[in-house]
Amino acid sequence: MRKRDRIFIAPLLAVSLLFAAAPTALAAESGEQFVFDKADLLTTEEEDELNDMANNLAENFNMNFVILTTDDAEGKEAEVYADDFYMDNGFYDDGKDGGAIYIIAMDNRRVQVETVGDMKVRYITDDRVDGIIDAGYEDVKDGAYAAAFEAMLNATVDYIEDGVVDGKYTYNEDTGEYDYYDTGKEIRQITLAEFLIALGIALVAGGVAVSCVIGTYYLKWGAYEYPYKEKAKLKVSRKRDDFIGSHVSHRHIEHESSSSDSGMTTTHDSSGGGNFGGGGRDF
Known part of the structure; x- marks a missing residue:
């Protein structure tokens, strides 16, 4: 190839590579970061899939769905570490209607879900927090962390779509205050x-x-x-019973657990001035 041809082709090749890389760069900037795998429990592909899922949910519900892992909670309880992380990274007051943070803390051996805003006030009660953790708990114990997060996200969406439970209210365990959610239904009182x-x-x-x-x-x-x-009569007859043997059958009776929801969300104030609901479980 002549030198003049090489000089002409080089700029074209550079421009082609620039355009080829542009979609990748744009795709990376098209969504927010919701997955923070500090404990390195997820593969790159799992992080991407969970982040895409969280972005889709954020767009559909206008709420944050933050996924966090850590192997160093800085001496804090998982609840406190999650609350601080959520606030310190700007999720608490970013203009959305609320959200949740799902954390697996390896040093504390605990899975925790914390809720704020509409997620706390309207949708996720204490009973529903237990249901969310139930959805991913076995996967957490088995080390299938991506599957656990996905199951907990799906359970959260199910509860949001189920709507507000009857008698929904929050109880702040720090102040002792109760706040009852107004469903807009008229309460009929007799005269x-x-x-x-x-x-x-x-x-x-x-x-x-x-x-x-x-x-x-x-x-x-x-x-x-x-x-x-x-009018009374008495008749006595004699009868003899001979014991031959016995046979005992055992049958297990299943008991259905109560599906009722108390409607209560227990909340607490964080050190950063926020108010969170939620709960967790050791594994």
């Missing part, structure tokens, strides 16, 4: 007149029932006595 009418009807109905029972026992208020001596 004093309605109460008195209902009370009168109940008293009349109860009086009639009691009178009927008393009348039945006294047989129309008389002193009638049953002639048991004349």
